[in-house]
Amino acid sequence: MTQTTDKSDTTSGQFHSHFNTPFVEVTKNFNAPIENVWKAWSDPEMVKQWWGPQGFSCPHAELDFRIDGKYLIAMEDSGGQVVWSTGTYKEIFPNELIVCTDQFADKNGRPISAREAGMGGAWENAEETLIYSVKFTSLGENKTEIQLVHEGIPASEHDECVSGWSSSLDKMKKLLENN
Numbered sequence: 001m002t003q004t005t006d007k008s009d010t011t012s013g014q015f016h017s018h019f020n021t022p023f024v025e026v027t028k029n030f031n032a033p034i035e036n037v038w039k040a041w042s043d044p045e046m047v048k049q050w051w052g053p054q055g056f057s058c059p060h061a062e063l064d065f066r067i068d069g070k071y072l073i074a075m076e077d078s079g080g081q082v083v084w085s086t087g088t089y090k091e092i093f094p095n096e097l098i099v100c101t102d103q104f105a106d107k108n109g110r111p112i113s114a115r116e117a118g119m120g121g122a123w124e125n126a127e128e129t130l131i132y133s134v135k136f137t138s139l140g141e142n143k144t145e146i147q148l149v150h151e152g153i154p155a156s157e158h159d160e161c162v163s164g165w166s167s168s169l170d171k172m173k174k175l176l177e178n179n
Contacts, residue, residue, distance in 0.1 A: 024150040024161045028169040029143065032176040034136055037144040038095045040172050041134060050175050051075060053167035060084075062109075067092055071100070072109040082107075083117060087129075095136055102130040102150070 030037050040046045044061040051058035052075040059082070060074040069089050076082045086105035092098055104117035113128070130152035137145045148169070153161050 024153050024158060024165060025147065026162060026165045026169060027145060027147045028166075028173060029139065029145050030173055030176050031142060032144055033142050034095045034138045034144045036176055037146060037172075038136060040176060041098055046175070047073065050172040051168060052171075053164040054171065060107075065089065065092070070109065072105060074107070081118070083119070084109075086111060090131075091133075095138075097133065097135050099131065099133040102132050103128065 040050065042063065042065045044063045047061040047063065048058045051061060051073055055078050057076050058074060059076050060072065062072045064070050067089055070086060071089070072084065072086045074082050074084050084105040084107055086103055086109045087101040089098065089100045103111040104114055104119065106112050106116075111128075130150060132148060132150040135147040135149075137147070139145055146169070148165060150161060150165065
């Protein structure tokens with residue numbers, strides 16, 4: 001288990017029985033009401049403002065935010081390389097839980113392999129479809145905790161994924177706490 005120095009944020013990587021591969025877990029606390037934190041995940045215009053680690057932008061976020069609805073999100077680095085992801089919402093409990101599949105995609109939303117997405121190395125042997133879940137917990141007035149678990153991540157990519165999600169959620173925190 002890895003822990004950051006800020007007790008409001010934790011990360012870990014353990015084996016999960018669904019894929020029998022390490023998973024990424026990041027917990028983040030926000031000084032914002034649960035409804036606002038939920039909206040940051042369910043409103044495509046808000047997603048565009050925080051999705052992707054520091055140094056990345058989100059030029060496209062299309063969300064059909066309902067059970068069996070699909071999403072298509074683009075993450076672009078400072079050099080102009082774009083990585084697309086798509087998935088299907090499997091569980092949605094307002095202000096409580098989001099569970100969805102996650103796959104590399106082309107710009108039209110067609111699932112593609114990691115290799116086709118330009119992600120070589122360990123990603124080539126990763127599960128074709130990953131799963132991530134986000135659990136929302138109210139910690140009182142204007143305080144919310146989210147616990148994000150991303151399953152199916154290759155072991156060698158664990159630290160990079162922890163860093164990426166942590167950085168993305170830091171951007172979300174800044175967005176929510178500055179409004």
